[in-house]
Amino acid sequence: MALLTLAAAAAPAQAASAADIPVDRCKRGNFCIYDPPRYPLWQYSGNISYTHTFDGGSSWIRNNGYRVAGADHIRFTYHYFGEAKKTGCLHPPGDGTTIKKFTKKKRVNINSVTWVGAC
Secondary structure (H helix, E strand, O other): OOOOOOOOOOOOOOOOOHHHOOHHHOOOOEEEEEEOOEEEEEEEOOOEOOOEEEEOOOEEEEEEOOOOOOOOEEEEEEEEOOOOOEEEEEOOOOOOOOEEEEOOOOEEEEEEEEEEOOO
16 A cells, blocks of 8 residues: 655755755655655655656655565656656665656656565
């Protein structure tokens, strides 16, 4: 079951790097989708299979999950407007890349996110 939390708290206009992302607003055990100035816009503890659409250029997805054998990485499909779908995979904290930034100045869709084993 996916849990949804909307956060409307004020935050910096744009994160300059992964180190600038406000860790405390993405609850431990969740993955979060950020779309400034709202941090995070969506966060879930379970899988999702419906599309989230938002502006690229300053947005990102983050894995803040716990290390659990077989279910601590997130695999996600996404695409920028007018482009083919791509797949990404993010590690849990302390185990590699935990953040994917969407840097193109286009609308971006995250189509699904699934908790999986290693990338």
